[in-house]
Amino acid sequence: MRSEITWQKSSYSGGGDNCVEIAAHADVIWLRESDQPNVIAAASRHGFAALLTGVRSGRFGQVPSA
Secondary structure, three states: OHHHOOOEEOOOOOOOOOOEEEEEEOOEEEEEEOOEEEEEEEEEHHHHHHHHHHHHHOOOOOOOOO
């Protein structure tokens, strides 16, 4: 499965090795941190959209500034 998906790094990563990466495969969105590529979280497209909505609204707290 992992060979069939293409990972994309966050545009906020700055090219470092500690970044959030995302991939889509079939109806699943995969998330991982580049420094731990074997630890992968999966969500449905609907679940991922709900996560993004929550993050953007501040439901999970403030995002620390870089």
